[in-house]
Amino acid sequence: MKIEIAENAGFCYGVMRAIEIANRALKEYKSLYSFGPIIHNPQVVEEYEKKGLKVIETLDEADGPVLIRSHGVPPKVYEDIEKRGLKVIDATCPFVKEAQRYAKQLYDEGYKVVIFGDNEHPEVKAHLGYTNYTASVINSPKTAASIKASRVGVVCQTTQSVERFGLTIGELAKRIRELKVFNTICDATEKRQEAAKELAKRSDIMIVIGGKNSANTRKLYEICKENSRNAYHIETEIELEKNWFDGIENIGITAGASTPSYIIERVYKAIRDIVNG
Amino acid sequence: MKIEIAENAGFCYGVMRAIEIANRALKEYKSLYSFGPIIHNPQVVEEYEKKGLKVIETLDEADGPVLIRSHGVPPKVYEDIEKRGLKVIDATCPFVKEAQRYAKQLYDEGYKVVIFGDNEHPEVKAHLGYTNYTASVINSPKTAASIKASRVGVVCQTTQSVERFGLTIGELAKRIRELKVFNTICDATEKRQEAAKELAKRSDIMIVIGGKNSANTRKLYEICKENSRNAYHIETEIELEKNWFDGIENIGITAGASTPSYIIERVYKAIRDIVNG
Ligand code: F3S
Ligand code: F3S
Incomplete structure (x- = not known):
């Protein structure tokens, strides 16, 4: 076991x-x-x-x-x-810092800087500062139409959707003569999902920890359910049920983005106690 | 008249x-x-x-x-x-020359150069030479997936479709860390169409000159038909008919991309002779 x-x-x-x-x-x-x-x-x-x-x-x-x-x-x-x-x-975060450096670099190189992200997000507000508050913030192919300049440089908020980013850059590329793009989207979420999937395939049961309202945790749960025999979504170790583990060989655990490691740790120990009787 | x-x-x-x-x-x-x-x-x-x-x-x-x-x-x-x-x-063409300069610049700046265009087109073959034959040629969002590099520079064949270009750049932007894009698509076709549309709106009849098999001429004809009272697609002045011009005030002429000016000139003179009796 x-x-x-x-x-x-x-x-x-x-x-x-x-x-x-x-x-x-x-x-x-x-x-x-x-x-x-x-x-x-x-x-x-x-x-x-x-x-x-x-x-x-x-x-x-x-x-x-x-x-x-x-x-x-x-x-x-x-x-x-x-x-x-x-x-x-x-x-x-060093990845955020890298995006800030790119924002400054594009600004120094004379590009009209565009930040792909949400106007109100603190990361985006920080990026803006690195362009001396000259950057424009856009977050969809539609808003790309508002950008008028011959040389445009783009950075993005690390937690943006890569699909929408691609569509937006495609729109910009159609109308901008020179476009320099730093794809600073962080793959943490993608990697978390990939690792969960891989573990789910090797497990008889998957325990997914995270807020019931958390979209990224629910997504993780979906992935686990599809790839292992059984999966449960819990918020804390209190929800664990003994009978889930009857006759089970391989147990996998994963957790959403806002779950601190001490909660993961507690769940791990509670499961260990259950299976060790 | x-x-x-x-x-x-x-x-x-x-x-x-x-x-x-x-x-x-x-x-x-x-x-x-x-x-x-x-x-x-x-x-x-x-x-x-x-x-x-x-x-x-x-x-x-x-x-x-x-x-x-x-x-x-x-x-x-x-x-x-x-x-x-x-x-x-x-x-x-000076616009093609500019694209060649960009191809060389991107190569010199150490980018993996990508040419958006048709492998077999002479313009693309020339661009390739300016990257010391290191560039990859792609022409669709699908082929964009073949490009693996962290710094990619793109130029394009001047006569490519801007829509497909946008979609392809969007695909690249999703997977490439640093992407520098020169949109070297020439707007000659678009401008020809816009000017034809504008003239069509001011004309009672539009004469569109160009090969019956020429896609860009047929497109011009469609635009003219939609925007003036009447439109005809001809290859040479021989096809002109007197009765088309009965009671007509404003006559407009346009021509597809492969129509030499002397043919346009001949059509112009033939129409002048018809309306002057
Ligand atoms: S940018 Fe940094 S803060 Fe997290 S989501 Fe990525 S590691
Ligand atoms: S690039 Fe030059 S050759 Fe014609 S289509 Fe544009 S003017």
């Missing part, structure tokens, strides 16, 4: 890294400040608040190190923090 | 220019050599053969100046001609 956790289950690399950076910093400093929640999971936010990570709206509220989340911030925020003599603890 | 010829009727700028260059050269030199016909119109080819323009397969057949057609040739052909001490008379 074997229990295996799928690769890339739960948090992506960038979020995991940000959490680790926050953990290290919280050992060193009594309190830490961050613009917005570190990840979009209420339990995690509450937990880190207790540890000393305070969510702030403006820099006036900070009197200690400021943690930059995985989404990144515009260059001006770094300057402002330093001007106040505060320490920057930078947990920007 | 008014007879008006649509702008951009007949030959595009590049072909017209090539013909003029050939005419000038034929005044200066007894014979001229060209790889392939100067334009794809049998009457024109025959006419120029009589004037001294010989179509050749290899340079061995040439003992006088060599005319480069509007499609262009690979850089090696220039070298070979000069090595033999022969003169180059370059009638490459």
Whole structure:
């Protein structure tokens, strides 16, 4: 009997890294400040608040190190923090950072910069800063029609849909003389799904952990159901039922993007206890 | 009563220019050599053969100046001609030349070069030469899947469909990290159609000149029929009928891409003679 956790289950690399950076910093400093929640999971936010990570709206509220989340911030925020003599603890995801560098590069090369993403997303707001707020934000083939320039450079929000990105770039290519495109879409979601599929094929049962309302977890569950004999979608280990594991040889576990590893760990141990009687 | 010829009727700028260059050269030199016909119109080819323009397969057949057609040739052909001490008379369309420069630029910048076009088209064969024969040729979203590289640079054959180009670039953008695209599609056809439409709206009758089998001429005819009271598709002035012009005020003329201006001129004069009795 074997229990295996799928690769890339739960948090992506960038979020995991940000959490680790926050953990290290919280050992060193009594309190830490961050613009917005570190990840979009209420339990995690509450937990880190207790540890000393305070969510702030403006820099006036900070009197200690400021943690930059995985989404990144515009260059001006770094300057402002330093001007106040505060320490920057930078947990920007390296893939997001790369997209920021591309945005700046395209701007420096004289391209009209276009960001493929959602206007309101913090990552996009940060990218904008790297183009000195000259970039246009579009998110569909239709909005591509609004871009008028002979030299256009494109970067994208890492979590965008690759299909819609392709269609939008296709529209731009029809009307723009010179188009330089950095496809900065992150494959974390795709890899999580691929790994889940692979494990599901080798398993008799798949346990998928994540919010019942989480679209990416439901998608994971669908993939697991199609590829293994049986699959269950749970939020915590409390929902596990003993009889699911009767006569089962190979057990697989995966988790959606907003599931912290300690919840995966708890489920793993609970299953181990069940099968070991 | 008014007879008006649509702008951009007949030959595009590049072909017209090539013909003029050939005419000038034929005044200066007894014979001229060209790889392939100067334009794809049998009457024109025959006419120029009589004037001294010989179509050749290899340079061995040439003992006088060599005319480069509007499609262009690979850089090696220039070298070979000069090595033999022969003169180059370059009638490459400036828009094609620009695409060649882009192909070379992308190659020099270290991109894997992709040419959007038809493998067998002389323009594409010339572009290939400007990438030192390292480029891949694709012509559909499907063939885009064959391109594997992290930095891809695209140029296209000037006469390709902009719709299919867009779809293909969209496919590439989904899988290529850095994509630099020069949309070198020429708008000669589109402009010819737009000018015909505009004239058709101001005319009581439209005369459309061009081969009955020519797809671009038939398309012109459709546009004219939809936008003026009456439209006729003819190949030469012989087909004109007197009664078409009874009580007509405004007469418009346009012509497909392979129609030489002297045929347009003859139709113009024939109509003038008809309406002047
Ligand atoms: S935050 Fe995550 S989704 Fe990708 S861009 Fe960074 S690994
Ligand atoms: S040959 Fe003609 S179709 Fe355009 S690229 Fe040159 S004007």
